[in-house]
């Protein structure tokens with residue numbers, strides 16, 4: 396399948412591009428998929444093959460790959476003012492308007508926004524904000540960051556330390572002071588005979604114990620995705636945030652919601668924290684903030700952290716941090732349009748409308764004897780493959796079952812993502828019923844094919 400001739404796109408891709416998060420043996424064998432363009436939820440490769448992208452790119456291309464309004468917003472802003480920064484008290488009018496909009500649609504009555512180019516940088520920025528404000532308040536020892544196993548918060552040195560994935564050990568990460576609590580995945584981590592309520596209780600007890608062990612006065616903050624995305628769409632056990640938030644409050648530990656995936660509609664509401672019924676102290680946003688049309692991240696601080704950071708900054712006359720392209724005018728113009736498209740042009744309504752069909756499709760595929768669990772909320776979901784449904788025993792990882800399912804899907808023109816032993820689906824918000832049915836039909840065929848080979 397891999398065209399190995401030296402001038403093929405596959406060979407050229409391999410010759411000079413270093414792949415990240417890519418299974419190299421698999422690409423060696425199959426060749427990279429080199430893309431030329433997209434149309435609605437479909438993408439097209441250099442050979443003219445069409446793929447339905449059931450992952451919205453990387454969760455972010457929620458308005459599809461050719462949205463005319465977003466393209467026009469970019470073109471207009473490029474013609475008007477194609478680039479600027481946000482340092483030294485100079486910033487674009489688009490940046491001002493986007494900050495107002497983000498605070499308006501946030502769960503906060505007031506707040507302030509800081510811009511980055513990615514979700515990783517937004518998490519790094521947030522951690523530096525916490526370190527800075529605690530130090531300014533006379534508690535420089537409050538530096539530890541609590542997150543959870545399986546959490547994904549990015550790849551820069553700090554955000555990778557927040558991420559709770561074993562692969563980061565190859566970099567000697569996490570850095571000291573990044574502490575990972577148990578992943579609140581009841582199906583996988585619930586003990587024999589333990590109810591979901593008891594499990595949630597145990598997660599809260601663990602948090603209390605970790606705070607007692609480490610000392611509350613050494614902890615800067617707790618960062619959590621409402622639903623873990625790259626961890627495999629892990630929906631927290633019932634009442635999880637209601638159980639942990641009072642503990643964090645009691646110890647003065649800020650709760651930060653990493654909404655890079657959940658934000659702007661993915662879970663059926665504007666924010667994941669809304670879906671799960673809590674109000675955090677700050678929000679991290681990226682990915683579909685610009686519907687994937689521009690690299691941009693944002694830290695949205697609620698009123699209390701805004702005041703504290705403002706005071707800390709005024710004391711030394713600045714917050715010494717920022718990226719050259721922070722608050723880029725084109726990115727901000729696109730984000731303003733993307734928010735409008737998602738919230739006011741029917742995309743968010745379409746998520747709500749399609750969710751029952753999506754979940755019914757997942758539930759149907761989960762009847763397969765080799766699917767242990769389907770889980771999800773809104774338009775994000777995962778199917779977890781198991782060798783034995785009753786005991787939840789996973790397949791031998793050497794079988795690479797989820798990679799094989801994803802490859803079998805790709806062969807039929809469907810892009811879905813293997814994550815651990817799961818297959819993850821995060822369709823774009825513009826999807827139609829017919830496209831959703833196409834997605835499930837193709838995925839069902841891929842499951843049948845692979846399970847027939849390995850089961």
Ligand SMILES: *Cc1c(COP(=O)(O)O)cnc(C)c1O
Nearest residue numbers: 513514515547548549624655656
């Ligand atoms: C993708 C992601 C990030 C990192 O964003 P990048 O733009 O890839 O740096 C952070 N947090 C969550 C929850 C994510 O899904």
